[in-house]
Amino acid sequence: MIVMESFFKSKEDVVKIANFLPYPFIITEIETFDAHFQSLFFNENLIQEFGYTTQDIPDVDTWYQLLYPDEAYRNEIRNAWNIKLHEAISKNEKEVKIKARLKPKGKEEKWYEIKTFFLDNFFILAFVDINNEVILQEKLTKINRNNERMLSILGHDLRNPIANLSAMSFMFENNDVTDEEFKAMVKLIYQESNLLLGMIETILNWTRLNFNTIEVSPVGIQYQTLVTDIIGFYKSMIHHKNISVSVDLQDFVTRDCDAEIMTVIIRNLLSNAIKFTPQYGQIKFYHNDNVLTIEDSGVGMSQEKIMSIKANNCISTNGTENEKGIGMGLQLVKCFGEMNNCEIDFESSPGIGTKVSIRF
Structure with missing residues (x-):
């Protein structure tokens, strides 16, 4: 706690500043990076955001188990954080950032950016709610995929039936079909036309939906x-x-x-x-x-x-x-x-x- 004592007059000063700041964060001292930590302080915003106190979460394992209930995702995030931490230490850097889904007590999972500042074994972890931004980005990515899909449809799926109709029209114009072929082609024209109408209607409705023009x-x-x-x-x-x-x-x-x-x-x-x-x-x-x-x-x-x-x-x-x-x-x-x-x-x-x- 030498760093704390050299910067602040008392622990009470730390608490006042911690509760004044707008983000949920933890002040902690870690004995080994992946084994044990001593929880020094959870600010009020963190307790309100995640629903846990230092008494609820006495060590690293409990933190990961409660905030990352899915075992596979928990291991993924834990490994990613440790890799980033050791990379930062090797480069003599003092900050690590990672994005992750955490599950507050009794609530749905949310996306946070976890910003970590460390000096020796002394850590400050701040949690920035980025859930809306991530959801918006996912929606934009989905819209882009749909737009690319639409271009693919327009370039391929619509072109084929139109090309078929054009070829049949050319044959009719040049009298290159028998009566039996004519009857078969009329049936095919009907099927291709219905296919085109269905595709065009779906594309128009999807376009209206994506451009929010439907009232x-x-x-x-x-x-x-x-x-x-x-x-x-x-x-x-x-x-x-x-x-x-x-x-x-x-x-x-x-x-x-x-x-x-x-x-x-x-x-x-x-x-x-x-x-x-x-x-x-x-x-x-x-x-x-x-x-x-x-x-x-x-x-x-x-x-x-x-x-x-x-x-x-x-x-x-x-x-x-x-x-x-x-x-x-x-x-x-x-x-x-x-x-x-x-x-x-x-x-x-x-x-x-x-x-x-x-x-x-």
């Missing part, structure tokens, strides 16, 4: 009418796969949802159900209290796929007849559901089918 206008919605109209848009696709679609929503009405957003949600869910339902399958719309359910007899999804959807890591998968998509439909459904005060749950088993519940 929510709550109205009363009669779902029997809304769903019936949406089914009409997919009539040919349903007929082509001989899928039976039933709608039992006659008495189901909500009064605080945006009709356009709900249309996008249901269209994407229906499109997905058609895509992954084989020939002669079934799709059902029904309700129970304040929950609208869309159930299909399709190929189903694994729990890993459902977790991927919840984590916004959707990847396009071809349908039962090689139908293509861009992998963003379910992300749109999830995001639009949050905007419309809906909870959307997925229940599915491979080979059995999928049930999507929209809880209002």
Whole structure:
């Protein structure tokens, strides 16, 4: 404690200054860098932020166990901090900084920048809350990835069906097709056109979502009418796969949802159900209290796929007849559901089918 006594008149002076400063921090003396420390002081901000006192945390191991409850992450952070500390000592530096997720008592994990100043075995550790900045950065990174993905789609996935339509048009113009080929190509044109329309609609909605140009206008919605109209848009696709679609929503009405957003949600869910339902399958719309359910007899999804959807890591998968998509439909459904005060749950088993519940 020679350093402390040479700089301050008394321990009380240290306490006053420590509690005056705005950041949570620890003043401690470490006997060995990774084995034991003597807690000299937790300032009031640190106790309020993390919920622990020096009596609760008498040593290094207890600190790591309480603030980093996940063992793998705890070891990762502990090793990273020790490496940085020894590197700083070897360079005769007196500061170490590291970013980490800490779990305050009874609260969710948060991101902090841990700033450490040390002189011999005397340490001061300050904890700066950077949680909002990290979350914002993660959102920006996600937006950038989505933008790159959009450019990839525009450069590849949209180009292919357009090129196919152009080639078929050229053949028609030059009378290079027989009657049978003409009929087959008309069917292909229809499929390619529907694929393009679906992709363009998804891209436009995703763009609007990312640029925050969507305004929510709550109205009363009669779902029997809304769903019936949406089914009409997919009539040919349903007929082509001989899928039976039933709608039992006659008495189901909500009064605080945006009709356009709900249309996008249901269209994407229906499109997905058609895509992954084989020939002669079934799709059902029904309700129970304040929950609208869309159930299909399709190929189903694994729990890993459902977790991927919840984590916004959707990847396009071809349908039962090689139908293509861009992998963003379910992300749109999830995001639009949050905007419309809906909870959307997925229940599915491979080979059995999928049930999507929209809880209002």
